[in-house]
Amino acid sequence: MNDGVKNMKMRQAVMTEPGNILFRKVDVPQVGDRQIKINIKNIGVCGSDIHVNHGKHPYTSYPVVQGHEISAEVTEVGKDVEGIQPGDKVTIQPQVVCGKCFPCLNGMYHVCEELKVMGFQTTGMASDYFVVDADKATILPESLDHEEGAMVEPLAVAVHAVRRVPSVEGLNVLVIGGGPIGNLVGQAAKAFGAANVVVSELSETRLKVAEQCGLGTINSKDEDLSEGILRHFGDRKADIIFECVGSNFTVAQSIEVARKGSTVVIVGVVSDLTEVNMGFVQDHELTVLGSAMYQSDDFDGAVHLLNAGKINLKSLITDRVPFENYAEAYSIIDHEKDRVMKVIIAMDPETI
Template identity: 75%
Template sequence: MKMIQAVMTNPGIINFNEVEVPEVKKHEIKIKVKNIGVCGSDIHVNHGKHPYTSYPVVQGHEISGKVTEVGAEVDHIQVGDKVTIQPQVVCGECYLCKNGMYHVCENLKVMGFQTTGMASEFFVVDANKATILPEGMTWEEGAMVEPLAVAIHAVQRTNTLDNKNILVIGGGPIGNLVAQTAKAMGAKKVVVSELSASRLDIAEKCGLKTINSNEESLTEGIKRHFGDEKADVIFECVGSSYTVAKSIEIARKGSTIVMVGVVSDLTEVNMGFVQDHELTLLGSAMYQSNDFDKAVELIKNKKIELNRLITNRVEFTNYLDAYSIIDNQKDKVMKVMIEMI
C-alpha cells in the first residue's frame, strides 16, 4: 500500500513523494491523518533556522487522525478511534526518563524535527504515543491538543493559580492558550499584552483582558488591570531578549516568571534584580501525557475557545502556502491548519 508524504528536502522546498505505508508491528497503530497544525518551530525549519533539524525532513507534529489498524498486542485502542499523537521519542534510559521527566529526555527526538513527522496520508506509531479523543471533538480541535498541552504544562509549572493575577506577554497561539488555560484553571484575573491589533481582538473574543503595548506601557497596563497588587505570575510567551528582560523589570517583588517562549539568542538577565526582588524564574518545555489528557478534558468541557485561533486553512498538496501565508501576513495569522486529502 502506498501513500503521499510531504518531504522538505531543503528550506522552503517540499516534494510530495509516493512511499510505502509502513507495516504495523504488534505494539503499533496506523492512523489516517486528518489535520496538521503549523507552529512556530515548523516555520524555523522552513527558513533553515532550526538549530536541531537537518534535511530532508518530514514535518508535522500537531495532528489528529483516525485509527485504521492496530497491532496484535494493542488492546486499549480500536479501529475507528479518533486520536492525537504525543510526538516525543525518548530513550527511557537516562536519569530524566527514569525519574518522571521524560519530556526533557537527554536524548530527546521530536517527530517532525529530529525524526519522521506525520505529514503524510497515513502514519504508523507506537500505540502508547496516542491520546484518544472524544467522538464529538472535531478533527481541527484534535490537532490543537498538542499546542494546548504546551500551555497546560506551562501553567502547571506554578503551584497554583487560585486567586492569582496573571500577565501573559505575547498573544500568539501559545500565549493565547496559556491565558485561556490560566483562566480555566482558577486564576483571579488574566491579562494578555500584545502589539498586534488582530491578536488583541482575538484575545478579547476569547474572553481575555488585554494590554495594547502600542498604546500604553506594560507598567501602566499592569496598574490599570491589577492595581498595586500587580501580577503574581508572568508568562513570557514571545521568546525575545527584550520581552525576557522586560518580564523581570516589571515583575512585582516575590512574583514568579515562567519562560514559555523559545529564546534563540543569548539574553542578559539582571540577576541582581532577581535576587533582590526574590523572583522565581521557571522554564517550561514541551509536555507529558497528563498534559494531553488535561487538554482533551478542557476542550471537551468547552473551557477553551479554539475555533477563533484557526485563522487559515490550506490543502495538504499546497503545504508551502501555509508558510507563505504566515510569512506574508505575520501578526494577522494565528493557527494555520493543513487539511489532508
C-alpha cells in the first residue's frame, strides 16, 4: 500500500558531534516486502541518549541519528506483512541482531554478540518517517495516547528486569533510584504482586512522583538507607533489591544493605568499573543478577499491564519539547536533573 509520500522529503535530526544537532531534509525511505513505514509522533529521551550527547557513550560514534523510545502511526506496509495495517498505533523494539550467535540461537537475542541499537550503533528514529522490519513493531491499544506510547519501551525495560527473578509475588522489593526506569520497575513489581515496594531516592520531585504512583519512599538524603529499610520492611528487610542508578556508590550500596539470602538485580547502566564487597556476596549468599534491555514478550507484557490499568505513565512526564528544539531536551535534563523525570519530544508542536 502506498501512503502518498514517495519522493518526498522529511525532517531528520543528526547529532554530528557531542552536543551538536543538525536538522536536515532527507528522502522519505521506501518500504520493503516485510517492512512497515511509520510516521513518528513522539520520542522519549533516556539516560543513554544523554551519554551520547556528552560524548561518553562507549559504543556510539558520530554522526548519529538518535531516537529509540517512540510512538508512531503506520502509514504503509510491505506486501508480505500480515497483522499490521495502516493507521495502527505502534512502538518499535530497537535492537538489530545477527541471528547467528549463541545468544540469538538460544532465546537471548537481546544480548546478541553483535547487538546494535537504533539511535546508538545504527540509525535511530528521530525523523518524520522511519522504515523498519514489521516484526519489530508492537501494536499499541487505542486507549494509550502517543506520549504514553513513547514510554512503552522503558516500561519494557522494567518488565524485563522484574522478570529476571522467578517471582516477586508477596515479597518486599526495594528499588534504588527513582528516575523513570526505577519508578517503572517499582510499578511493574507492584503490578506483578509484590507485597511492599519502596523507592530510595535523593530528589524530592522523584520521591513525590513515586508516591503518586503508589510506591513507598525513602529520602536517602535525609535518612540512612538501612534505617529506611527497617522502617518499611522490619527485620525481614528487602527480599529483592533493584539497583536502577548505575553509579559505583549505589551498586556497592545495594550489596551492603542486602539481607542474607536475598537477590540484587543490577538494572542501571554502569559505565565505570565498580568495587563491590564480594565478601558480602559470598558470606551472605546473595544472588546478583544483571538485566539488559528486553525481548518482544516484555513489550507485550508492558502493554498487558497498561491495558489492565496497573501502570501510571502520565505522572512521569515532566517536560515536552518540539522536535525543532531537540537539543533543548538535553539541556533541560542537564540543568534540572533533580526536577526532571521524562522529557517527551513532539514531532508536531501543536500536540504539546
